[in-house]
Amino acid sequence: MTGRLKLGFVVQRYGAEIAGGAEYHCRLIAELLRDHAEVDVFTTCALDYVEWKNHYPEGEAILGGVRVLRFPVARQRDILRFAALSEALQSARHTAADEEAWMDEQGPYSPALRDHVLRVADEGRYDAIIFFSYRYWTTFRTLRGSRTPALLAPTAEDDGLYRLPLFRPAFEAATQFVFNSVEERLMLEGALGRPLPGEIVGVGSALPASMDESAFRKRHGILGPFLLYVGRIDLNKGCPELFDHFLRYRQETGSSLSLVLIGRAVLPIPEDPAVRAIGFVDDAEKWNALSACMALAIPSKLESLSMVTLEAFWAERPVVANAYCAVLRGQCRRSGGGLYYANYDEFRGILETLEADAPLRARMGRAGHAYFEKNYAWPVILEKYLRLIAAAREAKAA
């Protein structure tokens, strides 16, 4: 194959409405590479990530200059059945059939997508196919040995799922790995018992031309310093613990700090004047909020990268992260842009330190920004992807 590169992407969902997670990560990379390659994205018609209901029309569409091919989800996820199958996996005596059944229920179940990707991979129509998220049906059923070099961005979290024997063939079929962090690489290499070919890449961000702190404060009537949370307000993201810690901190110290929440709430938010939930906002407003906050809180224990952490680094705001998440802890240490808590006392200690020490906040902000520029600026990410694609093609040709 000569001339312009031809790349395929496989991801469980893809759309302008999806503003986070591996899907957004995939979109940013596809749009980054479209200037250097002909890019096709293979995905499902789902928007909803719980039941994978079909939402987008089947067939071809263009989004952000990228050709998107959507295939229907043939069977929605039955949450109760999925929960029961997940429970079965916890047992040490579960069988390979249990794991297969779990994967089929995990979804999004789209045989049409599987058949298409397997066919184009076998025909060698693409220079490389980049698969996002090892845990979904779309990657699991399509990442197989073929003529086409395969790059896998596992986006693995430290939940132990990657240790299931089920995933081994998919991991073995990847020609190169696109890791999000040092911790993810160590975790997967530890589980597979061998060094894995690839690089630690991560993702950049759609950076703003400017940020307007005062406009944000004026629009939402927010005065004084605040701790910011950005993301789904959910149990799995550690939000209840953040609420408890924060309200206790206010009560015990008499601090005037408030907590501002951005994102869709799927659990009740405490009715306290110090907690402000402003719902879903656009990208520009998110950046304005980042510029206005004292620090960003990331209470989640399971993160494979946390793009908003990187965005806070770029905005020169320190991050207050959950120490139980190895990736976040590592990012804080490597960047110098964040601190991490394992319990309430440490949460309180960190907030007291940050509130009292403006020069430290500024120093951490600068360190985080420099870390972002060095590792997550778009030219750096692009160079790594092109290098990985070349390495995968070379390995396949050998």
Next chain:
Amino acid sequence: MSIEIESKDVDVRKIMSEIRERIAEKKRGLYTDEEIREIAERKLEAVLETRQFNPDFLKDFKTKTEVWNYAFNPETIYKTSRGGVGGLLGTIRNFLKPVQKLFWNPTPMIAALSRQSDLNLYTVQMLHNLTLELTRLNLEVQELRARLQQTEANLEELKKRERALESLAVLKEQPKSTS
């Protein structure tokens, strides 16, 4: 790997260890008897406020014994508060004591009320001590919980380090390539 190992500009480990030292210091030196008493009182006040008790009640309870309790001795029922005239009245009452004893026996009542007055004092003292002890235990539980969480976090980190070292051992055996 192109990601640098640790930041040179801000030593996060050092900041975290300073924060942890401050927490440990606070735990070691904090909570003198006086502070425990303060905390205990604050909690009691909070309970009283939420149940909408008279806000002066606690203050009176602690300082003005005479408002909520009474001093009682065998002579109390014969005393009067009417000054000079009261003195004469007291003398007459004493003089008539044997007569009134013909109608009823005040001694058990005097004994019961005296004892009740003492019991009231003991009860208050006991409740006060119990509150202090509960607070002390509550603080101890909180500290033990924090230590447990800390131990869990350390254990988790050690596990991760073990896994990382295991994979490094594998890496050493087989030269790594990016292609």
